[in-house]
Amino acid sequence: MSSARGNAASPVNPGVKAKEVLVIKLSALGDFVLALGAMRAVREFHPSARITLLTTPPFEEFAKTCPYFDVVETDGRPEGLKGTNALLSRLRRAKYDIVYDFQTSGRTKNYCSVLSRGGKAPLWSGHHEKAAFFHDNPARASMHSIDRLAEQLEVAGVAPQGRWLGKSGPFPDLGWVRPKLGDPPRLSPAYFGIQKPYMLLIPGASEHREAKRWPIENYAELAKRIADLGITPVVIGGKAESAIAQELMKREPRVKSLVTRTDLFQIVTLAETAVFVVGNDTGPMHMATLAGAPGIALFALTESNPDHSAPRGPKTVIVNSAPTLKELSVDDVWQSVRALGILPTGSSLSTG
Template identity: 80%
Template sequence: MAKSVKSASPVNPGEAAENVLVIKLSALGDFVLALGAMKAVREHHPKARITLLTTPPYKGFAELCPYVDAVETDGRPETMKATAALISRIRKARYDIIYDFQTSGRTKNYFTALNKTGKAPLWSGHHEKAAFFHDNAERKTMHSIDRLAEQLEVAGVAPDGRWLGNSAPKPDLSWVRPKLRDAPRLQPAYFSLEEPYMLLIPGASAHREAKRWPVENYAELAKRVADAGITPVIIGGKAEGQLAHEIVRKEPRTKSLTTRTDLFQIVTLAEKALFVVGNDTGPMHMAAIAGAPGVALFALTESNPDHAAPRGAKTIIINSAPTLAELSVDDVWQSVRALGVLPS
């Protein structure tokens, strides 16, 4: 009887790779948390041209990121025609390997389409037919950093086969300031700020009210901060404009920079901030990764910090109330004091 022959297991091309695609579409917090995995890909394929497929909000930031060489922003095409064009472009690029760090239904469909029209490229992601299938049943409950690390282990991107303990590749934003040559717009003085100052991040998903600490609580916290001789500074986008207006009205010593900061400036302001307090939102992740001591506010009914908490060396997570409306200013102030950064 003839012996059955097993097909060879796929092999990551490593240093031999010339053309690599990384897919990460959004959201801001998830995008930033994936930077450690992107760096690991860059180190594993040092000679490759690495392309990032993303969405327009991250174009400028990604173009300066040292882990990629090219940025494409049509990762979420709105029409069937545009989707077909994207799939055709990916196929023609003949990538040596594709890392799907989005692992959504949309990106799984991209692989399915590629697989139907011929031999699909080596693919790392959550698709049962992928060469490197991350099939951990617990993947949806893992923290983003740990999930991506395990996905890379499956794809053969890890020292000695795996990252042990707390050694998973962590996001790093230390490249921002030197990449922009420490430009004047990265300095607190650009915003007429003097140290010491701290950052308030009152935004979060507008449709998930329980994730937002009430504006009156932020105003009271701002008062305590200002009384301590520290300038409270609000950062956020257009959606946070009204929140900032109300906080400043209640505590005029607060300064609002809503709509005035880009992603690079969030990083560099956080680097020099005394501390940060914010909801479970993208800029809070950026501030923590930039090294700012911080207090992150999580609602028990909305988010599990084990899956999505900012991972900063000096970050305190508060997750003690079903909704943030039930979290008192005293609770948050106690955590701020525990950071050990307030003037004595």
Template identity: 95%
Template structure:
């Protein structure tokens, strides 16, 4: 088990007395979404504090709508010495009662190092050996993001009455999206010309890691089988998936192409009423399963360990029976569709 470290007397988390709190989470989408449970825990533990999130531009709108933050700053990855100095100067002047580093990267470790040299070190929760609340578990790199952040919070004293100690970690919740945005048409499937029943296909993954991408011909065959059940396959993703989506529609015209057309809020809303979702190890897949869609997540044994990064929705099946996704057959995935009760056995 990890322990809190500091100089002199044991550090104490200010809890409800805190007035200014900083949370650092820069990227990536999947990691950001998986950190929402920990972010909520911070909000609940510091009910009267003004909580600032330091992040990057892709998450600005999402974070500003999220009920856990009062201020959102997006220069967490400044370019150049001048911008970096400006950021560090602002953090120093803010005099945060406590800082939660949920990124725990080399960059954010350096932020702590600089801030601690400038005078009194801020109360810091993260992976820095001189931090007041040092998450020093040597196995942390092999932990799932949700579990790792939960243990980091335990070290910082954010586990009142053992709420998740030895039990379940603070789980990401996306149920705030619709209440915050209201009954807006753009959150409806009909906004995109989609009628129920439908499902989501998420073929994206890191462009430089081909083994993490299930071949387009397999997605097309899966889409054909799904459409034959009377369920509309809907493909979502970013600009990098444009060519994939176009080829998918060419091979199976019953596919609805929403690539580049959905924002993060719309992904959540579409997932809430989707029959199910199938996708690679990518950020929107985490969002879809956390929003409640039954999910089938495709993992290549040589590329990703599901124990570290698998989606954790309430009904998620992990398919990881092949070294690379190229070797994963459509029948392998179809077995999971049957297991979810969507296709006849």
């Protein structure tokens, strides 16, 4: 494991004495959600500090509701020199005791370099040679996001007895969503006219990454098998998934579409009461399994490595993978759905 600079002058995390703490996480949705466990660990380690999150606009509402932050700033990716200088000036004036860089990109490394020049620089946790808590593990790029963040926290001294062991790791918990919002009607499936039992289909993937898109006819056949068991297939996603949802409903009329209709909070609460979820390697898929839905995650091995980014959750998550998703059959995925052990009695009969 990586460690802080091993000498007598090694820096010490201020812990409960910290007054100002900065957490940096700019994107993307899946990575942001996977970092929530590490964010909670920072909150618990600095209980009296004012903790600021530096992020980007898509996560503003979600982050402001999250109980781990006192301040949310969304100009983490400023445009132009003027915006960058304004951001860096504000970060200097804040006089942070410690910064947790959970983005560890070239951009945030530059922020570290600038803030370390002149005056009293904040302690920095991240992947930068000048960081007080330098996570220099050469294998960090091949680690799952949750495991990598756990090790980064260990280097900074943020871990029970110095180590995150097994299930004690900084696992994201989305259980705060419903109580923080007061459990309004819009968090209920009935708000969308959805009756239980239902499951979620998350077919999203970039249009230019064809290998990551499971064919529409496969989703339609899977939806038919699910609907035949009395479980309503519900499609969620953004504007890019509108055409997919329309085609799915055309091929299987029992499919319901909530595409473009759900915010991040509603994805969480829909997943909490879904029988299961099937989806591509996307941010909403991560949210759904972390919220408690058993899941089948579809991975194109030519595009991404499930060892690095497979969805995790408190219930079973099975990864189905192939070099490209068009090589993954409906029968392969159906077998995994049955292996979850959550289908109604008699579901092991016909496969369509």
